[in-house]
Amino acid sequence: MQASSISVIRNERSEASIFAVGIGVFVAIAIFFRVVGLSLIQSDVRDYLVWSHEWWHVQDPFHLPVYPILIWLARGITLGLIPEGMVMQLVSLLGWCASVYFVAKTLEFLRIKGRHWAVALYALFPFVGVSYAAWPISDSIAHAALAGSVYFLYRRSWWALTATLAVSLLIHKALWPFALGIAIVGVWRHGYPLIHFVLSGVPLVIYWLIGVANGEQLSWMVHSNLHKEIASHSSLPVFDGVFGTLASGGARGLIKGGLLLSMLIASVVLGVIHLKRRHAEMIVLILPIFALLVILNQWEAWAPFRFGKILAIPAVMALQPGRLFSSLDRRPWAYWTFIVVLGISQLVFAFYMDRFFAARNA
Secondary structure: OOHHHHHHHHHHHHHHHHHHHHHHHHHHHHHHHHHHOOOOOOHHHHHHHHHHOOOOOOOOOOOOOHHHHHHHHHHHHOOOOOOHHHHHHHHHHHHHHHHHHHHHHHHHHOOOOOHHHHHHHHHOOOOOOOHHHHOOOOHHHHHHHHHHHHHHHHHOOHHHHHHHHHHHOOOOOOHHHHHHHHHHHHHHHHOOOHHHHHHHHHHHHHHHHHHHHOOOOOOOOOHHHHHHHHOOOOOOOOOHHHHHHHHOOHHHHHHHHHHHHHHHHHHHHHHHHHHHHOOHHHHHHHHHHHHHHHHOOOOOOHHHHHHHHHHHHHHHHHOOOOHHHHHHOOOHHHHHHHHHHHHHHHHHHHHHHHHHHHHHHO
């Protein structure tokens, strides 16, 4: 059998194992939440659930309507026989599966060596890879739209890209810079038709106009975010989320701040590498993460880490032609150690979430 065929089989088996491990960890976390009595219906999860019962009304300036619509659809499909929290978890799990699939197919299409390492890193990204599917906010759906956009860009599937970009703009505001960058690079480097570029933004504009027609101010979609998420909580005008968190002290501040600092360093290093290589497609995945680290305050600083899993694609691209992965693949224990460590990190974060909400609700 040729080496290329062996590599394909290895990648397919590895990717199948990633799905199995990820779903297994998801189930373990979901069971853990139930055993310890952690209610899913609180914080942002509750906001999305409440909105899903009247998704046709604009009622939340912080969030966007696609996820509530999906919850509403899933609840109808399951005939209301499944508890609503579990319905949300199932929707999020499907989003996680879709995002992992799109990342794997993108790297397969680009014939990237060592792609199974990147897919593993993406799927089980430290602490947040699958835990935010078991804690069902909109992240998994957002990741699916972002990963799908990257895939359709490379495949030059213009109608699919247009639809995915349009949907992504109505899932999570963190996707806005990603979507704009992908669309611009599509037009500039891949021949993405300008009319499609325009069409991708039409649903967002309509949604904004509906809010204005209902009496909201012109800046209603971003006004609250500017005050709550960007206004600094320290003397630092920028990087408050990273260095302000570090300066807050305590184990939580040091660990969270350290993780954010590592994300900042990774985005800078990867950005420099891909700027030198003129990989515009990678720059538009890196730059939004860096920008979020610059502007978000301490309360919202975790967002760039949650969305930073997309950096798995620029990371594996930066390591091409992949001699490192050829060496690592001769040591199967290295890959499985990597998988196990990433999986354990999800469980650790689930435990932290239980402690965090227990303290907040005390």
